[in-house]
Amino acid sequence: MSEGGGRERESGLMWADGAGHGEPSARARTLAARRRDNPPGPVPFRGEPEYRGPSGRSSWVSAAVVLGRVVEVTVPLGHVGLRPY
Template identity: 55%
Template sequence: MSQQDDTEREFDIKWADGAEYKEPSARARMLAARWKENPPEPQPFRAAPGPRTPRRSSWASTAIVLGCVIAVILLLGYSRFQAPY
């Protein structure tokens, strides 16, 4: 085979882009088949957010964290005090 044959066989992107019909992707075909039997319900542009659970105040979270830190400090101090030197 000559090098000229190889250049003729190269994929021509301009020729592919100029095709009249482009095959849909596998996902598009799957969704089209699924929606043919069971069409999706219409959705608003931005769906309403779901119900929110009430959050603790920032003071409660701060108190919990500080309480844990103080408990660890006291526990370490107590274990150090009980340990024989």
Template identity: 60%
Template structure:
């Protein structure tokens, strides 16, 4: 070889290969991208809305109010309980 230990030469060649691949003008798409392109060419996907449909949002909105009420009720109960304990504690 050219005086370099074998593992250093392998590292140098690997670094050269990585730089060469990164600088390539044309990059081949991944296997998944090729698979989806082939599938969509035969059977294109249906357009999807950007936002969720209003029915789904409305049902989720009600449950968020229920959770908020439960949390605020729990916090109020803890405050009342701590106040009661503090009121009954001898000084």
């Protein structure tokens, strides 16, 4: 890169950094107008999750099912290992 090109680039960067912000985009204006006309309601800090999965069971029931399956597999395997042959 030539010396003149470096100065031109530096000058362009300084001009871009010093430029003020223009008006917001059309999407930002639309969203601001929609929010102004219909403000959102209050939201709790941590609300209860409404999604309970495809089966509709809560998480503790799912955990109990998984624990039951683990016990169901490990108990017979433990008894097989304890029998002397």
